[in-house]
Amino acid sequence: xxLHSSRSTDDRLLEAALELxxxxxxxxxxxxxxxxxxxxxxxxxxxxFGSKARLLAEAVRRAGADFEEAAARPSGDLxxxxxxxxxxxxxxxxxxxxxxxxxxxxxxxxxxxxRALEEALAGRLATVRAFFEHYQRQGELRPAPAGxxxxxxxxxxxxxxxxxxxxxxxxxxxxxAHVEGFLGGWAA
Amino acid sequence: xxLHSSRSTDDRLLEAALELxxxxxxxxxxxxxxxxxxxxxxxxxxxxFGSKARLLAEAVRRAGADFEEAAARPSGDLxxxxxxxxxxxxxxxxxxxxxxxxxxxxxxxxxxxxRALEEALAGRLATVRAFFEHYQRQGELRPAPAGxxxxxxxxxxxxxxxxxxxxxxxxxxxxxAHVEGFLGGWAA
DNA sequence: GATGAATGTAAGCGCATACTAACACCAGTA
DNA sequence: TACTGGTGTTAGTATGCGCTTACATTCATC
Numbered sequence: 129x130x131l132h133s134s135r136s137t138d139d140r141l142l143e144a145a146l147e148l149x150x151x152x153x154x155x156x157x158x159x160x161x162x163x164x165x166x167x168x169x170x171x172x173x174x175x176x177f178g179s180k181a182r183l184l185a186e187a188v189r190r191a192g193a194d195f196e197e198a199a200a201r202p203s204g205d206l207x208x209x210x211x212x213x214x215x216x217x218x219x220x221x222x223x224x225x226x227x228x229x230x231x232x233x234x235x236x237x238x239x240x241x242x243r244a245l246e247e248a249l250a251g252r253l254a255t256v257r258a259f260f261e262h263y264q265r266q267g268e269l270r271p272a273p274a275g276x277x278x279x280x281x282x283x284x285x286x287x288x289x290x291x292x293x294x295x296x297x298x299x300x301x302x303x304x305a306h307v308e309g310f311l312g313g314w315a316a
Numbered sequence: 317x318x319l320h321s322s323r324s325t326d327d328r329l330l331e332a333a334l335e336l337x338x339x340x341x342x343x344x345x346x347x348x349x350x351x352x353x354x355x356x357x358x359x360x361x362x363x364x365f366g367s368k369a370r371l372l373a374e375a376v377r378r379a380g381a382d383f384e385e386a387a388a389r390p391s392g393d394l395x396x397x398x399x400x401x402x403x404x405x406x407x408x409x410x411x412x413x414x415x416x417x418x419x420x421x422x423x424x425x426x427x428x429x430x431r432a433l434e435e436a437l438a439g440r441l442a443t444v445r446a447f448f449e450h451y452q453r454q455g456e457l458r459p460a461p462a463g464x465x466x467x468x469x470x471x472x473x474x475x476x477x478x479x480x481x482x483x484x485x486x487x488x489x490x491x492x493a494h495v496e497g498f499l500g501g502w503a504a
Numbered sequence: 505g506a507t508g509a510a511t512g513t514a515a516g517c518g519c520a521t522a523c524t525a526a527c528a529c530c531a532g533t534a
Numbered sequence: 535t536a537c538t539g540g541t542g543t544t545a546g547t548a549t550g551c552g553c554t555t556a557c558a559t560t561c562a563t564c
Contacts, residue, residue: 137540137541151424151425152425153341153342153343153421153422153424153425154341154343155341155342155343155344155521156343156425158520158521158522159521159522159523160520160521160522168541168542169541169542169543170522170523171523171524171525171541171542171543172540172541172542174522174523174524175540175541176540179522179523180522180523225424226420226421226423226424228417229416229417229418229420229421230417230421232414232417232421232478232481232482233341233414233417233418233420233421233422234341234421235414235482236339236341236413236414236481237339237340237341237344245482245483246482246483246484249479249482249483249486250483250485253479253483253486253487257487272493272497273487273488273490273493274487275487275488275489275490276489276490276493276494276497278475278487279471279472279475279476279487279489279494280472280494280497280498282471282475283467283470283471283472283473283474283475283476284467284468284471284472285471286471286474286475286478287466287467287470287471287474287475288467288471290420290474290478291437291441293420293424294420294423294433294434294437295433295434295437295438295441296434297438298437298441299441299445299461299462299463299466299467300461300463301463301464301467302461302463302464305460305461305464306464306467306468308501309460309464309468309501309502310468310501311501312500312501312502313496313497313498313499313500313501313502314497314500314501325510325511343551346550346551346552347551347552347553348550348551348552356511356512357511357512357513358552358553359511359512359513359553359554359555360510360511360512362552362553362554363510363511364510367552367553368552368553
C-alpha cells in the first residue's frame with residue numbers, strides 16, 4: 129500500500145479520521161464513516177493504509193506535528209511569551225474538543241496509537257522544556273526542575289480545557305491572572 | 317430491574333465495569349466481559365441494570381462518590397492541607413489510570429455517561445471551591461476568583477497524572493515544590 | 505412443602521464491524 | 535495502441551456486539 133503517494137486522497141482520509149476520532153471515539157471512528165467523510169471508497173482506505181490502526185496512528189502523528197508548529201520560541205520578553213503561549217495552547221485544546229482524551233484513553237489498548245502519541249508528546253515536551261530552560265539561563269525564572277515549571281504553567285491550561293470540555297459550568301481560567309500567579313511563584 | 321437490591325451482585329458488576337472501562341475503553345467494556353469478570357451471567361447484568369449505558373453511568377457515579385470522600389476539609393493549617401490534598405489527589409489519579417480520559421472521551425457521545433460525569437464533577441468542584449474560599453476568608457489566600465485558585469493548584473496535578481499515564485518519560489511533579497510555587501503565586 | 509424472588513443456562517436475533525476478492529473504469533505514459 | 539497505477543463498485547466473509555426469550559435452579563420465608 130501507499131505506492132505513489134497520491135497526496136490528496138491520503139490527506140482527506142487522515143483529516144476525516146482525525147475529525148471522527150474526536151467526535152466518535154476510537155471505535156466510533158469506523159472505516160466506513162471515515163471513507164464516507166473523505167469522499168472515498170472504503171476499500172481505498174485499506175489499500176492505502178493497510179488497516180484502521182495504521183491510519184489512525186498516522187493521523188495522530190500528523191495532529192502532533194500541527195501542534196508542534198505553534199510551539200514555544202522565546203522572544204526575550206517572558207511575560208509576552210507566556211501570554212501568547214497560553215492563548216495558543218488554550219485555543220488548540222478548545223478546537224481539539226475531546227480528541228486528546230479519546231486518544232489518551234485508546235492509546236492504552238492500541239499499541240500503534242500509543243507509539244504515535246508518545247512520539248508526538250515527546251517532541252512537544254522537548255520544545256517546551258527548552259523554552260523554560262532558556263529563561264532560566266537568562267535569570268528570569270528560578271532554577272527549579274523544568275518539570276515543575278512545565279506543570280505549573282501548562283497544568284492549569286490542561287485542567288481548564290479538560291473540565292471545560294467535560295462540564296458545562298466548569299470554572300473559567302483567567303489567562304491574565306494565571307500568568308501573574310505563575311510569575312509570582314516562579315520568577316527569579 | 318433492581319427489585320430487591322442484592323448488593324453483592326450489583327457491587328461486583330459495578331466494580332468490574334469500572335475496571336474494564338479503564339482497561340479497555342467504553343466499547344471495549346463489553347457486557348460479556350463485564351459479566352464474566354463479575355462472575356455473573358450476562359443476562360443478570362441486563363436484568364439488574366437494563367442496559368450497558370445505565371450500568372456504566374452508575375459505575376461512574378459511584379467512582380465520583382469515592383473520589384468525593386477524600387475531598388478537602390480545611391483543618392486550619394493551609395500548607396499542611398495542600399500537601400495532604402495533593403498527595404491524595406495524585407494517588408487517586410494514579411490508581412485510576414486512563415479511566416478519567418476514557419470517561420471524558422466517551423461522555424461526549426454517551427448522554428447517560430455525560431450526565432453521570434457532570435454530577436460527579438459538580439460535587440467535587442463545590443467541595444474544592446469551598447475549601448479555597450475558606451482560606452480566602454481567613455485572609456491566607458488572595459481574593460482571586462476561586463476558578464483561578466482551583467486551576468492553579470489542581471491543574472499541575474492533573475497534567476502530571478495525564479502525561480504520566482500517557483507517556484513513559486513524562487516530567488515528574490515535585491509536590492513540595494508545587495505547593496511552594498502555588499503559595500508564592502497566590503498566598504495573601 | 506409451597507411460593508416467589510434472584511440467578512443460571514442455552515440459544516439466538518439483528519446488526520455493525522474490520523477487512524477481502526473480483527472486476528470495471530479512467531487517465532497518463534510509452 | 536497497449537499498459538499501468540489509482541480508484542470505484544459490489545458482494546461478500548467471520549466475528550463480535552447489545553439485548554431477548556424460554557426454561558431450570560437455588561434458597562429464604564411463610
